[in-house]
Amino acid sequence: MKKIYVVAVNTYREAIRNRILYTVLFFLLILLGISTILGSFTMGETRRFVIDFGFSGIELLGVAMAIIIGTGMIYNEIQRKTIFTVIPKPVKRWQFILGKFLGLSLTLFVQEVLMLVFVVIFIVIVKGKITSLLFVGAFFIFMEISLTIAISIFFSTFSSPILSGLFTTTLYLIGNSLEELKSLLTMKMASSPVLKFTILFFYNILPNFHNLNIKNEVVHNLTLPEGYVINSIFYAVAYILFLLTISTLIFEKKEFY
Amino acid sequence: MNAIEIKDLRKSYPTGHIIRKRITALRGISFSVKKGETFGLLGHNGAGKTTTFKILTGLIFPGGGEVKILDKSPDDLEAKNSIGFLPENPYFYTYLTPVELLQFYGGLFNIERKKLHDRIEYLLDLLSLTKWKDTRIGKFSKGMLQRVGMAQALINDPEILILDEPMTGLDPVGRKELKNIILSLKEKGKTIIFSSHILSDVEMICDRVAILIRGRIVETGSIEELLVKRSTGYEIELTANAKEWVKNKGLEYSPSGSSIIVTLKDFGEAQKLLKEAVNEQLEILSFIPRRVMLEDLFMEEYRKYEKDIRGGS
Ligand SMILES: Nc1ncnc2c1ncn2[C@@H]1O[C@H](COP(=O)(O)OP(=O)(O)O)[C@@H](O)[C@H]1O
Ligand SMILES: [Mg+2]
Numbered sequence: 379m380k381k382i383y384v385v386a387v388n389t390y391r392e393a394i395r396n397r398i399l400y401t402v403l404f405f406l407l408i409l410l411g412i413s414t415i416l417g418s419f420t421m422g423e424t425r426r427f428v429i430d431f432g433f434s435g436i437e438l439l440g441v442a443m444a445i446i447i448g449t450g451m452i453y454n455e456i457q458r459k460t461i462f463t464v465i466p467k468p469v470k471r472w473q474f475i476l477g478k479f480l481g482l483s484l485t486l487f488v489q490e491v492l493m494l495v496f497v498v499i500f501i502v503i504v505k506g507k508i509t510s511l512l513f514v515g516a517f518f519i520f521m522e523i524s525l526t527i528a529i530s531i532f533f534s535t536f537s538s539p540i541l542s543g544l545f546t547t548t549l550y551l552i553g554n555s556l557e558e559l560k561s562l563l564t565m566k567m568a569s570s571p572v573l574k575f576t577i578l579f580f581y582n583i584l585p586n587f588h589n590l591n592i593k594n595e596v597v598h599n600l601t602l603p604e605g606y607v608i609n610s611i612f613y614a615v616a617y618i619l620f621l622l623t624i625s626t627l628i629f630e631k632k633e634f635y
Numbered sequence: 636m637n638a639i640e641i642k643d644l645r646k647s648y649p650t651g652h653i654i655r656k657r658i659t660a661l662r663g664i665s666f667s668v669k670k671g672e673t674f675g676l677l678g679h680n681g682a683g684k685t686t687t688f689k690i691l692t693g694l695i696f697p698g699g700g701e702v703k704i705l706d707k708s709p710d711d712l713e714a715k716n717s718i719g720f721l722p723e724n725p726y727f728y729t730y731l732t733p734v735e736l737l738q739f740y741g742g743l744f745n746i747e748r749k750k751l752h753d754r755i756e757y758l759l760d761l762l763s764l765t766k767w768k769d770t771r772i773g774k775f776s777k778g779m780l781q782r783v784g785m786a787q788a789l790i791n792d793p794e795i796l797i798l799d800e801p802m803t804g805l806d807p808v809g810r811k812e813l814k815n816i817i818l819s820l821k822e823k824g825k826t827i828i829f830s831s832h833i834l835s836d837v838e839m840i841c842d843r844v845a846i847l848i849r850g851r852i853v854e855t856g857s858i859e860e861l862l863v864k865r866s867t868g869y870e871i872e873l874t875a876n877a878k879e880w881v882k883n884k885g886l887e888y889s890p891s892g893s894s895i896i897v898t899l900k901d902f903g904e905a906q907k908l909l910k911e912a913v914n915e916q917l918e919i920l921s922f923i924p925r926r927v928m929l930e931d932l933f934m935e936e937y938r939k940y941e942k943d944i945r946g947g948s
Contacts, residue, residue, distance in 0.1 A: 463727065634694040
């Protein structure tokens with residue numbers, strides 16, 4: 379347990395020094411500024427604009443950071459040969475992977491909290507209401523970010539950062555369009571059982587980012603179905619653990635030349 | 636139980652992106668290191684030293700054969716708890732200071748907080764890093780990195796120390812300091828295995844050496860053994876007034892300042908002459924096996940090996 383913590387803290391220490399993290403905050407500020415201006419043209423809709431822009435910003439920037447840092451994290455340890463003094467220490471490879479995941483997850487959590495503070499400040503500025511759903515929404519984004527980190531780590535155990543980045547981005551985009559994929563089922567051309575099966579197969583197996591996206595509910599202040607939060611947490615945690623397990627299995631076999 | 640036990644160890648690396656080939660790095664090497672022993676792995680560049688050490692530390696896996704550290708497999712936690720490893724040209728997290736770095740490595744062992752703190756202070760002092768303890772490692776020179784490398788290898792006060800070319804990149808002062816550290820660890824009963832291509836490094840501190848040439852061990856033994864086996868004779872140094880006595884025995888001598896040196900082919904002859912000299916009450920200044928320098932020995936083995944593979948193919 380302590381060893382995972384030690385790896386995580388070290389990962390956090392490195393990641394938090396990444397300048398892109400702070401550049402991103404600047405972008406979010408601009409985004410929020412624009413949304414306020416746009417929102418002010420529409421009567422009483424400013425809060426919606428700020429949340430819509432703000433949450434989209436938090437999610438996109440967070441996911442981008444997860445991919446950029448996540449795909450390079452383990453690759454860099456190998457490339458820069460820092461792993462040569464870690465593997466010989468009494469730390470299991472799964473502890474290393476889990477520590478790396480938790481460290482980056484923590485970093486991006488801190489970053490997200492900062493971004494959320496900005497959004498909240500802007501909501502207050504436009505005299506909008508602060509609801510608890512806002513924080514639930516932010517937590518859902520955090521789950522998306524964490525899932526993205528796990529996917530990035532998974533791909534990076536067997537491909538270069540650029541390829542891993544491409545794969546992860548693709549999965550993120552597909553994962554957000556899974557409902558569209560499923561809706562193909564109702565169309566006529568999907569009558570072939572093989573195609574049906576294929577669609578259902580991918581629908582169930584690919585990471586369902588769509589279900590983790592509750593921005594619409596947050597923006598329009600809708601109530602979530604009962605048990606939705608718990609189910610989503612369960613889904614995200616299980617999916618992450620699954621990815622990290624596979625990553626570990628691949629990493630266990632890796633040799634460090 | 637030996638500290639390290641290697642039997643018929645083989646390893647090859649995959650190379651080439653399109654056409655898959657393999658480079659053989661180790662062609663079945665065997666040796667063991669006893670507890671408390673200082674063992675030198677000698678070899679030219681590309682001989683397979685780093686490969687051997689990477690297998691010992693679990694960074695790569697054996698391609699065949701057997702490797703045991705204290706009777707355990709290299710990836711066993713118990714084995715890892717008892718080793719310290721200094722990689723060849725070590726690299727560290729550039730954003731950390733030596734103290735932070737050592738805290739990180741220490742955290743990977745089960746060392747209690749207070750003890751770790753003391754250990755870090757001790758190691759910084761031992762490796763003359765105290766002045767730099769709060770400087771980011773990114774700013775360090777090669778020699779300083781080597782010191783940091785040594786500190787992290789010693790963080791768990793390991794029973795077995797594995798050092799890959801620890802002397803390279805150090806200036807003469809650094810070498811001397813490192814030699815002293817190794818000698819003091821040896822005194823404390825630690826097992827030390829280190830590699831080098833610089834023979835004088837090995838000669839000074841090793842109990843035993845293995846000579847590794849292109850993935851094969853061509854010779855193992857104590858330095859004395861290796862040298863005596865090849866000694867080209869024995870030199871007896873006598874005072875100059877023994878000239879006549881030596882001449883009367885029909886032996887050759889060569890003058891050397893105020894003394895003379897008699898060279899004899901085998902040990903029996905030398906022994907006989909020594910006894911007689913003692914009986915004659917002649918003053919014996921020195922008696923030494925005429926040594927082949929380790930360099931010569933190494934070159935000799937290398938030439939023999941090259942001839943073998945040319946002859947063989
Ligand atoms: N990652 C690698 N890929 C391919 N060949 C390698 C790799 N590492 C080492 N080798 C080859 O294996 C042999 C032994 O290398 P190494 O163990 O590094 O030797 P040494 O440490 O004695 O200089 C050399 O021929 C080297 O070219
Ligand atoms: Mg080497």
